[in-house]
Amino acid sequence: MTKKDLPKFVYADRGYIRFIRRARGQSVMMKEEPGTPEFWDHYNRLLRGREPAPTKRTFEALILSYYESDGFKKLKPRTQADYRTYISHIRKIWGTKDPAKIETHHVYELHRANAQRWRQANYLVQVMVVLMNHARLIGFIKKEHGNPAKGIPLFKQQSDGWEPWPDDVRAEFEALATPRARLVYELCIGTGQRIGDILKARWGHFEGGAYDLTQGKTNAPLWIPLTDRLKAYLATVEKRGLAVITDRAGRPASYRAVNDEMLAVRAKMKHPDKAKYVTHGLRKNATIELYLAGNKDELVQAVTGHSSVEMLKKYGGQLRQRELATRAQEARNRFEQNRKET
Template sequence: MTRKSLPKYVYEDRGYLRFIRRSRGQSVMMKEELGTPEFADHYSQLLKGREPTPTKRNFEALILSYFESNAYKKLKPRTKADYRKYIGHIRVIWGTKDPQKIETHHIYELHRANAEHWRQANYLVQVMVVLMKHARLIGFLKKEHGNPAKGIPLFKQQSEGWEPWPDDVREEFEKMATSRARLVYELCVGTGQRIGDVLKMRWDHFQDGAYDFTQGKGEKRLWIPLTHRLTDHLASIEKNGLTVITDKQGRPVSYRTIADEMRKVKANMEHSGAATYVTHGLRKNATIELYQSGCDDEMVKAVTGHSGVEMLKKYGGRIRQRELATRAQDARNRFEQNKKKT
């Protein structure tokens, strides 16, 4: 659908049509299908400046209302995109249904029906929690009903997540990598941050031997001293733009561009399993190195920005348990020795 094919003041917006007339302060979602009598009637009312008639209570109206809410508008672009994807699925299957008639067992069945893709299934439940919370706020769901999406047991991750890169893969990658791919690699390992944050790193974030920034996920403010290795590598890099990672013209680059570049480097490596190790796994490498260096949970979180111990268990894996247990038993041995001396 092109802009020219739409009536005046009507624009596409998140899979719907929106009537926008700034001179009158009008901005209204239109759920009717273009070309139908219902659309024509609604459009005529909006041209006359009238408020739309009250909407029937269903998921379609609930979703439209949520898209207009401050809670949705305050989300980050990446989160908005994820929400739109899963809300779109809910809209297709339950668009005409009354939210009050959706019970916990319905959402449980939806979750189980998508069990083959456990991440997506869990995300559907999480989005349903958000939508049903909004349903209560706008009167679509009575207080005594509670939130039917809450309490549904989510599928557990079937592995420890992305694998850290083995030493032999890292050594070969360092030799084979392009200059930009190597820079991404060094930043991921050196700072322990997600690739999304690495691509947003600016040169003015690096001052006095440290990196001062706010994480994109969770908006946690961190100040991280640089390792000697990362300091030396950055000193060898020519500053070509505002961000550290740029294209030839000094402009920021997208995640897809970097993902493709990293993938091509690994495709040319001799290691047979190189392609199976993803960039996010380097965050796990950084976490493991911190534990191997003698850091406790709080010290690791101060660098990586992980929000809780559960995530540290995932990223630190068995290394975390082993290192913590070693230090604990060493402490017991020292305690026993001191007892014998007294």
């Protein structure tokens, strides 16, 4: 649907129709189908500056209200996009339902129905918690009823998460990588950052021998000294624009284009398990290398920007435990040796 198909002050907005009249400070979602009598009735009331009639309490109305809330507007764009994906699923199955009639067992059943994709199932529950909190704020459910989505036992991560790339996989990738794929690889390894933050990197962020950034996911400011290896590699890279990762015209490269290129390189590899080593796993490589170098949690966290030590432990995995245990036992041996000598 284009603007030509809509009347004055009405715009298509991310799957919804919105009435926007800035002179009056009006910005209202319209759930009616354009062209229907209900749509024109609502439109005419908005033109006259009148508030629409009280909304029936449904998930459709709850979702529209949440999208207008400060809580949603303050989310990072990436988080907003993630929320919209899961909210659209909830809207599809429960759009006409009254939120007040949703009980814990309904949310539990929704969670179990998506068990084959445990990450998505857990995210659905987390989004439901947010929606039902908003339902309480706008009076759709009573405070004493509590939040029916809270307390649902989430599925546990079935592994230690993304696999770090072993040496043979790294060697084969380095040999086959295109220049841009190799640059992404070196930046991920050298800085320990997520691919999203690598793609946002500008040459100006690398002044003074460090990567100066604000993480997209955590909004945390970081200043990360470059490794000698990364410094040497960046010195060989031709600067084709302000961005470090660019397309052929020197414009910032898109996530999709870079991801497709990384996949294409891995597709050429001979390693039998090549499919399980994704770009995000390189962040785990960086984390493990920092631990193997003898750094404590606080120092590793200063580089990777992980928001919690628990997440660091997952990224460090068994190698982290082995290194810490080795150092602990070596210290114990030194203590025993010193005691014998005294």
